[in-house]
Amino acid sequence: MREQMKQAEPGSYSKVQIGVDYYPEHWEEAMWEPDIKLMKETGVKVVRVAEFAWSRLEPVEGRFDFAWLDRALDLFHAYGIQVVIGTPTTTPPRWLTTACPDVLPVFADGSVYHPGVRGHRCYNSASLRTYGSRIIEALARRYSSHPAVIGWQTDNEFGMLDCHCDSCNRAFRSWVQAKYSTLERLNSEWGTVVWSGEYSSWEELTVPYGGSPHQNPSLLLDFQRFQWDSCIHFQRRQTEILRAVCPERFITHNFHSYPQRLDMHGLAEDLDVASFDYYPNPAPQKQATAPYSGALSLDLTRGLKRRNFWIMEQLSGPPGCWFPMWRTPHPGLIRAYAWQAIARGADTVVHFRWRSAAAGAEQFWHGLIDHSNVPGRRFAEFAQLCGEVNALAPLLEGTEVTSNAAILYSHEQMAALRIQPQADGLDYYDNIKQYHRALTKLGISCDVIDWRQPLEGYKLAIVPSLYLHDEEAAQRLESFAGNGGTVILTNRSGVKNMNNICLLQPLPGLFSRAAGVTVAEYDPVGHDIHMLVDAAGESFECSQWCDILQPEEAEPVAWYGDDFFAGSPAVTVNRFGAGKVYYIGTHASEAYWLKLLGGIAAEAGLAAFPDLPDGVQAFTRTGEKGELLFLLNLSRGTQSIGLDKHYRSALSGSLVSGIVELSPFAVEILETGV
Template sequence: MKRYDHVQMGVDYYPEHWDESMWEPDIKLMKETGVKVVRVAEFAWSRLEPTEGNYQFEWLDRALNLFHQYDLQVVMGTPTATPPRWLTTKFPDVLPVFANGETFHPGVRGHRCYNSTSLREYGSRIILRLAERYSEHPAVIGWQTDNEFGMLDCHCDACNTAFRAWVQAKYGTLDEVNAEWGTVVWSGEYSDWNELTVPLGGSPHQNPSFLLDFQRFQWDSVVAFQTAQINILRMICPEHFITHNFHSYPQRLDMYAVGADLDVAAFDYYPNTSPTKQDTTPYSGALSLDVTRGIKRQNFWIMEQLSGSPGCWMPMWRTPYPGLIRAYAWQAIARGADTVVHFRWRSAISGAEQFWHGLIDHSNVPGRRLAEFTQLCHEVNRLSDKLQGTMLKNEVAILHSHEEKAALDIQPQAEGFDYYENIKQIHRAVTKLGIGCDVIDLRQPLDGYKVVIAPNLYLLDEEIVRNLEDFALAGGTLLITNRSGVKNINNIAVMQPLPGQLSYCTGVEVLEYDPIGVETHVIVDAEGNPYECTQWCDILRPVVAQPIAWYGDDFYRGTPAVTVNSFGKGQVYYFGTHAEEKYWSVLLENLAKEKGLLRFEGLPNGVQASVRTGDQGSFLFLLNLSRESVIVPLPREYSSLLDNKIRSGELQLEPYGVEVLEI
């Protein structure tokens, strides 16, 4: 299979958008800029098959030949995210249907039901043709399936039928469905399969077990939709790798199942350019990259990287500040991206995305942003060999789960309680401490980690519990937070004291709980320091655990809020409340000392550190993702990969300054 682990730069290019006379000048300039890879054709269905069965590949042949002539490699997209109008007109079943029965008519893109027979059939046909035509093309190295899978909650007849079959396959009988979903509440029992439908409109709410399974059904639909494409590509193009470009998190999507069939995951990375978000964007961006790396627990691609101000149906964002484009591309590499493809070469002059700016403006006059990108390409090309094969090796992991998120979205727990925002807060605390952190699926093996943080384990099954217990028993430090153990995996409340199946390892019992929501309450640690807490207060009875923080107010003042339990060779913390970031920082810093966690100490605000390690050495990335110039105290001398000079003492990082040091 062609390699996909080069550390290199790319661009997204749409030959079909431009007069053919512009192709060669464009491609020549890409080459000069230092670009190695181009993604094409993922939205070109109407040009590749203008009418049913009328395949037109010659233009794409010419484009691919030009790329090859200039030694650029190409990733092709399968075009199913934008079914053409002849298809949707002839086969309206391609279009998704909302819960109220209204159709999602074609407009911009994404107008595709994953369970549509027509889309599956016509999609397979064109993918087969494309695969056959380009399996041997010397420029083509891989494929992107569809584009930015997302959940639409389609309610069409095909989905209805498929959902019914899915439920039947899972539960067998309606008696079992009624029992596992608890439909008896409010007379929702099914007596005949035809009574069971996807969730239709009108009612302000639905049975939460049913809703969660509907989500699972949809996740499976996406996977099945992709599998059909992958089967063709694997058969016809065995030398080509396959990826998919995920976009902004959190998504209601089983990224792990989608990723399982891919060779490599990809992410579309558009950090917010606004100075008003400067304190949060770099950290939520770091989380997105860590989440992407966790999809397959390996390095990944950026398939679309910020190149200018985004804008579309929404007002345009601020233009990227000088250095921002380069710094965020380096952040992606620092956190495990190998190839970084910028979106897009030049801004579109027509269509709904005209103001989602590329590296070059509509004027086609190369400007500041292309110059910055050119510098970036040259730097990356220079470091490429050294970085190839390097990976992040972290000692801390945060556990993430689309199932937990889906279940917590279905039934909001307390005002201000947000599963993914809670993960963000913890990840930000870890990142600011200069500690590397993986973000992985809840069900992944945990070997090799010293500390695992598992927030809001709302739904549990035995497998999850055993995985966590085994980790702690073997000496790991496990941090668990409130709203854990509340439900079984079918979204039914357990009939035992909380944290339910985690009571054993945490050694605590929740006597009762208080959903304080956006109110600010207080906890106090053993030293008497007060910290704010919000969202939730479990009133804890430590069974065998030790309290380490106590509530400072309300009727449960003085009762334990946070506990720690010795469990096997390890320890299990339980957070009965949502403590402010500062509390996490103090606790995690102590843990880092105690456990001897690898850490880059002394990071100033806005600077992020990470390390890629491989056979060729270890490389420390220091990134100033702020508009202020900062000083980073270096603990010793390093050699900079950027200019091969020595850095030591106080390292000055300009706004959006980047440093790569050999450890």
């Protein structure tokens, strides 16, 4: 096992504060001090810099120019503002890509990911490893003791590149050899006998070049796993350098745009704290969904390290770059969504960006200050947020989100289900959105964690479509249920082994032991709407998939109401040890999930906040000093919410009880124990 290097102390990244992203290299130096002075006056505590600045830091090979960054960091320190430096490897400079074209990714059709944008770097490029390590080490040595620098961000917004260059081809062959050892085992584990795909020498093994997309699903899944490992190793080289040179500074990475195809949990292992770039869509037509998909993104980010996190980029104005500009944030939206992030466990929220760019592709990805260069309405709202967070920081310090429910998330399941789509409309992540939205509407706090993580401390585990599975996964859920936990399994579970090969056994495979049910037949109904009837005779819609269930030890709790399988069980529950295992054979409507989870919450003793109006969310952070209840109206309409006890408003100091009216995008933060 790889020896873990000592990670930074939490105190360096657990402060509750507001920050901004700033690019001193984009502006005349005469603008820096007025900007930083205004940041200080506004209440900004931290900035991120330099993640795209390689060409300014090393304008020609081997000649570093840190003088401009020295002056910027010294100014930030003079005004008491802390700094996170981004390693600049996401934007290799033109002198490097010209001299070493192996830095550039190559797509399956042979086209090249050219410079002039960002993200144009192959994780397996030997040249990038050499030159990237050199610039990172030089930066780390230069700023390891600078009093303003508190941490580092690796690269920027890692993503899947699907690179098919010669370096990746050789590396993939070595990766497969290391995993399977012999061609005989490889051919057996991938089932290459189908379509005469057997390998007779290692030289025949390549990355899955272009042509037909219908290639061996085991090859395609392992190619994705190889890319996950490539990205992890690319980042690991950076974290090893940073920890060797400046071990007291924390390291983070800014994940973005879920769902990500990456192994985010593997990447997060080498970080001190996870970060997320949060851009909720402010369009009116998105207001029904944005608050809930955003809550899922925040819970998923918290689940990467199973502790508090950072927002490294937060919406500050209408985005626009490779698409037409979004609507501008409605009054109150910037503040409300920043508080939503804090409520879900963000300690630091950094807004992108201080000022809208005057040049380049992101000119219309608006910052806090528009091209007028005059602070306006959005800036005033940001200033209000800074004042509130700075005032409440002592109350928030040391608090965290505590959940008794978990959703088990797996990038491997998502990858396999995308390689071979199972039914029209069946989308792994979209389905998780619905389960999480139901929990959020019920006020049930939920962690979203890697599917291999321990489940101690939870009362409920929702386990979506464990399409790939093994004995370890089955035993983990059996142990959890046997010790009193409630498990909810969904359809398309237990279909394949971990190499993406179908198993010749009744579904849901190894999970049938705990579920007490098998699947007699299934119908991929796609977008067709079918009916589900529960034990109370209430009807609900369902779609995507219909498992026709054959209970063994399990008891049916809902049945299909139509088609040739009318009357057949659709949902079952099985008592297993001291707990219960539900199996849901279809994709039931949100109304059904609300009813099911409401009943489970009452039975399992899950803390809930029922009857929340649409768009209103209730979250709690708890610490040694007590509990803080966040009430957020993330909608454009006034909403009312009832409280069952007395509170004190942390924002106003007034006593609050009974019916609370929340205006559009209103925030209330309540102290208990009044």
